[in-house]
Amino acid sequence: MENTINDELLTRYLANEATASEKALVERWIALSAENCQYLDTLRQAWQLADARQTLDYVLDEMNMDEKWVQFKQAGEKPVSSKRPFAILAAAAAICLLMIVNWQWIDKRPSTNIALSTRPALHDSLHHATNTTGVPMKLTMGDGTGILLADQSALTWREPFTHNRAISMTGKAFFQVTKDDQHPFTVISGEITTTVLGTGFEVNSFHDIRVRLYTGKVMITSSNTGRMKNKVYLSPGQEFIYGNRIIVHSFLQNTASATRDSHPAEDPYIANSEENNWYMFNNQSLEEVLNQLEALYKVRIIYNRSDIKDIYFTARYERTESLASILARIAKLNNLKMTDNDSVMIIRK
């Protein structure tokens, strides 16, 4: 070996601790001879073996091959990767995504080719896009979805995309999603999977993964069921934070929409224990919320189920707050009318 090259430097190089000039030095040294290249390669193999422990633990202890086979058989029909329980490997990466769904695109969507739906179920292939150009890069998917991929960001998906609208993402991207009820649009970032249910939202993360919802609805699931076992549905104005704690709170100032820094969304119903002078609803259906308020205040609340269908709600209230003011806020947020009839409350469209 040359004077300037030693094992410490090569180890630093593998550990990504080398300076730019040291890297250049190592790379020049590798280019000098096949032996040099081979020498570093054996070190790198040892390095990667040591790093493979997490993967081995996952493969040996958690991987369910019956499940993998079923997923494989269904590939091409459905997103195979949307519920994959992979280990926490992407945690260190800054993950950030901006997603907007454009409802106007519904009718402009190119009609799906019939030939496509008759293709063999397993006919799909993996595609990647990586942007290192320094400026955002424009992409258009097979289903018409437009993507603006930020610098230092990457996407992975399967073709035909119209069949299997799942995208794995690192970095930051802006999506204009074409609506298609038959094929859910899914973005996977680390452990967190966000499924578009017809919506405008932003997923943004630095150390944590964050999902911000502006309009419509999204469903969030985690592959790490030990941390988060239930699905989380967001209402407009809510932000989901998947960090040290799992939090759902309102990100819009001046909206009565919800709480700030509420509790983890682990359990959709946070018990209203006696010692607390507040209680909260965590992504519960409005029906559940109204039923609980009814029990809590011992006042009859009348509503038409179809009027409040598909409305989910997160909020924290002080016990001292009156039922009328709570209901008024709920009504206002969801474009409902509230009538205070002394002994009964009426909620309707």
Added chain:
Amino acid sequence: MTLLPESRQQDLSFHDLRLESNFETFFKALYPQLCVYCKIKYNFNVHLAEDIVNTSFSKLWEARHTLNPTLSAKAYLFKIVNNQCLNTLKHQKVQDQYTQAQLNIADPLSATDDLDLKQLRDAINMAIAELPDQMRKIFELNRHDGLKYTEIAALLHLSVKTVETQMSRALLKLRKKLAAFIR
């Protein structure tokens, strides 16, 4: 977790694969192995590895009727996985020349690489456990906990130079202990 105990029995011909139950057995036996390969040869995370492995099995599924029925399906599968991995690296437009150079090395994966995953895990755990205490601590703080050299030095009240030396010695020891898995 289904893994054929005897890895040598995993290979099948294309003729065998035409029976779906054989394909299923083959899939279940090789899927975990290939995921681990993508990690130890290309440093791909599980997510990416599984995508590559799934795509490769899809290609095998499509080809199983058209290829010579006497050929080894396993050799063909390893070839596909290898090509998928290389394509992925190329798509990543990796800047560093070492990785580029690695693309030109012909034999990163081959069907002869039969490997008992449990044995591999035990060997790696053992190799790391056998490092001297201080060295192991430094190595784990870097590899397991992702701390930078300077952070480890500060945490353990050591000089950065000591951390460098210990990291490098740890790596050399691991290379020696894991030589059976290194080519």
